Amino acid sequence: MIRCELYSPRCDWRIHLFFSVNEYWVDEIMDCLFYLGLDGQRAKTAYENLSSGDVNCGLCYSNYDKHESVVVIGKASDASELFNSTMHEFKHLSSHMARACGLEETGEEIAYATGELAHDMWPLVKHLFCDCCRKKVYHERTHGDDSGYGVYGQVLTPYFE
Numbered sequence: 001m002i003r004c005e006l007y008s009p010r011c012d013w014r015i016h017l018f019f020s021v022n023e024y025w026v027d028e029i030m031d032c033l034f035y036l037g038l039d040g041q042r043a044k045t046a047y048e049n050l051s052s053g054d055v056n057c058g059l060c061y062s063n064y065d066k067h068e069s070v071v072v073i074g075k076a077s078d079a080s081e082l083f084n085s086t087m088h089e090f091k092h093l094s095s096h097m098a099r100a101c102g103l104e105e106t107g108e109e110i111a112y113a114t115g116e117l118a119h120d121m122w123p124l125v126k127h128l129f130c131d132c133c134r135k136k137v138y139h140e141r142t143h144g145d146d147s148g149y150g151v152y153g154q155v156l157t158p159y160f161e
Contacts, residue, residue: 001025006120010113011067011101015093018072019125020082026050032070036063050074056081058089062096069093079131090114 001022006015016032018025029050030043038046038061046059055077062069071089076082094114098105103113127133 002124003028004121004124006117008097008113008117010109010116011097011103013067013069013097013101013113015117016068016070017121018070019121020076020128021050021072021074023051023053029070029072033061036061036066036068036070056085058085060089060092060096062093062100064096064100067097067100069096076128079129082128090118093117 001024002017002019004017004019006017007013008015018029018032021029026047030047033043033046042061046061049057049059050072055075058071058073060069060071071093073082073085073089076085094110095105097103097113098107098110101110103110
């Protein structure tokens, strides 16, 4: 899993991003969701979804008053599904930010804010959007092989948990 904090100065918005998540991280993610005020049936549904082990899914929850969101992108069956899930959750995120900040959901300001977040996220997750790179990183992490495949791992090691 990759966990990072993103910030949008355009909207004064903080994002807790959990990327390439499996069910092992459910408690940590739920703690973050509870911190933002998720409760009741929505918390139960989030817990069930996160602990299911399903691939190609995610969630986005926002606290409009705090200007803060949790975005979870689950493990994916391949790079195109990961891209699909990421775009899907970032659409929710941009809608939440626009509504809370009084911006037009289809306007340029929110489009720039979302693009800047994607730009900031890219160095941390770019290797996951290429099936060949995903296999190389997986091989390195499971076999301790650093014979030329370590570029991504060296850059990202502090962000992996």
